[in-house]
Amino acid sequence: MQAKWLQATTEGLTKPTLYMETIEVANLSALSFFAAGQASYQQKRFYWQNREKTLTLVGLGHAYTITHQGEHERFTTVEQQWQQLTQSMHKEGVAHVQPMLFGGFTFDPANIIASEWATFPDAFFALATFQFVERDGRSYVTIQTVTNAQVDDKTIQALRDERDALIQQAQQQVSYKKPVATSYFEPHKIEYLASIDRVTDLIQQQQAEKVVIARPLALTFDEAVLPEQTMAQVLSEQPNSYLFGLEHEELFFFGASPERLVKVDNKQAYSSCVAGSIKRGTTDEEDAQLGQTLLQDAKNLGEHQYVVDMIADTFKRHCTEVDLPTGPQLLKIRDIQHLFTPVEGRLRNEATILSLVQHLHPTPALGGVPREAAMSIIREYEPMNRGLYAAPIGWLDAEGNGEFAVAIRSAAITNKDAYLYAGGGIVADSEAQSEYEETLVKFRPMLRALGGKIDE
Numbered sequence: 333m334q335a336k337w338l339q340a341t342t343e344g345l346t347k348p349t350l351y352m353e354t355i356e357v358a359n360l361s362a363l364s365f366f367a368a369g370q371a372s373y374q375q376k377r378f379y380w381q382n383r384e385k386t387l388t389l390v391g392l393g394h395a396y397t398i399t400h401q402g403e404h405e406r407f408t409t410v411e412q413q414w415q416q417l418t419q420s421m422h423k424e425g426v427a428h429v430q431p432m433l434f435g436g437f438t439f440d441p442a443n444i445i446a447s448e449w450a451t452f453p454d455a456f457f458a459l460a461t462f463q464f465v466e467r468d469g470r471s472y473v474t475i476q477t478v479t480n481a482q483v484d485d486k487t488i489q490a491l492r493d494e495r496d497a498l499i500q501q502a503q504q505q506v507s508y509k510k511p512v513a514t515s516y517f518e519p520h521k522i523e524y525l526a527s528i529d530r531v532t533d534l535i536q537q538q539q540a541e542k543v544v545i546a547r548p549l550a551l552t553f554d555e556a557v558l559p560e561q562t563m564a565q566v567l568s569e570q571p572n573s574y575l576f577g578l579e580h581e582e583l584f585f586f587g588a589s590p591e592r593l594v595k596v597d598n599k600q601a602y603s604s605c606v607a608g609s610i611k612r613g614t615t616d617e618e619d620a621q622l623g624q625t626l627l628q629d630a631k632n633l634g635e636h637q638y639v640v641d642m643i644a645d646t647f648k649r650h651c652t653e654v655d656l657p658t659g660p661q662l663l664k665i666r667d668i669q670h671l672f673t674p675v676e677g678r679l680r681n682e683a684t685i686l687s688l689v690q691h692l693h694p695t696p697a698l699g700g701v702p703r704e705a706a707m708s709i710i711r712e713y714e715p716m717n718r719g720l721y722a723a724p725i726g727w728l729d730a731e732g733n734g735e736f737a738v739a740i741r742s743a744a745i746t747n748k749d750a751y752l753y754a755g756g757g758i759v760a761d762s763e764a765q766s767e768y769e770e771t772l773v774k775f776r777p778m779l780r781a782l783g784g785k786i787d788e
């Protein structure tokens with residue numbers, strides 16, 4: 333083993349090599365592993381679980397980070413640096429486990445409003461020092477380290493000891509109590525309501541066709557809220573969503589989103605159009621009735637169609653064999669139901685998951701139509717900085733596979749403060765009060781996780 337490693341590195345000592353060592357671990361809980369990193373890897377952790385619950389990913393520590401400031405080239409920068417890093421890999425142990433780069437691209441680098449997102453880069457991705465992957469019921473822990481020279485035995489042994497200590501600590505059962513929010517505040521509520529009227533006017537004057545306007549909700553706590561504490565809540569409360577959590581310096585951003593931006597599996601690409609909303613019913617009958625109302629509602633079907641047209645068009649440019657159903661179906665999650673249309677296609681040769689992220693973001697489900705007009709209306713009328721809210725968050729591996737969700741139903745926590753975010757698609761026949769109520773429903777998943785008051 334050691335000889336092979338020497339051979340691989342003698343060619344070019346200045347070329348960074350990614351060293352990976354993977355073991356399979358039985359009965360290791362992803363959340364416990366995440367929590368075990370609290371003492372030594374705080375501010376350098378992430379958590380991801382897909383909607384189907386077939387993949388869970390946890391990262392502790394940073395073996396490598398890729399960041400970029402500014403709108404232009406942030407997608408290609410991540411692509412190129414990742415390609416470079418994974419060009420030279422040395423694997424020990426279970427060979428099929430891939431290095432997985434996790435992170436996100438902020439919603440709008442041109443937004444300069446000072447906020448809780450002040451130090452967050454426009455692209456931020458991390459390769460974990462200790463990577464946990466659970467797939468098809470089997471779990472693996474990988475040590476990852478990037479070096480320009482040969483990895484010495486002492487360094488590797490220290491990482492192994494640390495890995496074993498983390499795994500051992502993760503075997504202990506811990507339970508988390510729900511955080512208790514002590515204050516609840518709707519900043520800019522009046523401005524939000526006025527902006528919906530104003531944006532609806534602008535749309536009627538044909539300055540845009542659809543614009544998504546969002547607003548924050550602020551909670552405070554008497555004690556600092558722990559990332560593992562909130563992840564424990566969403567894990568038990570939101571079974572049908574992507575679950576994600578990402579630490580960056582003082583900020584912990586997390587959420588439970590129903591919306592896929594793009595997934596690539598073996599060159600097959602998948603996206604989902606999710607737009608148009610109605611609440612859940614209190615009985616099965618009422619729920620089905622509300623669903624039928626949504627499927628026939630002209631305003632919501634309009635909101636939805638903009639998204640379908642744009643995503644289908646983007647797929648047609650970057651994929652072959654594009655498959656699109658003729659009409660939407662319902663996507664039901666705990667607090668809300670949406671109109672939903674899945675789209676799929678085969679990546680063209682030059683297309684990659686990151687090129688799709690670049691061209692899809694922001695879809696009209698989060699930005700609007702036409703894109704640039706909608707973005708400048710958002711900059712003018714939305715009194716906040718979205719940061720990663722409504723933005724792409726997810727992972728990619730070294731073989732071109734990966735998945736990004738749209739980070740909605742999300743919140744950012746810094747110490748004793750939390751900011752929750754929610755918005756909705758404004759079209760020509762929108763009404764401020766009902767848009768306001770739609771955001772209240774969309775705040776619920778995060779409010780519940782954070783121990784805020786929910787009017788059921």
Ligand SMILES: C=C(O[C@@H]1C=C(C(=O)O)C=C[C@H]1O)C(=O)O
Binds near residue numbers: 741756
């Ligand atoms: C903007 C959000 O959600 C988006 C807007 C929707 C709508 O207006 O109907 C529905 C789903 C999402 O695409 C949010 O949850 O904050």
Ligand SMILES: [Mg+2]
Binds near residue numbers: 608609756757770
């Ligand atoms: Mg809506």
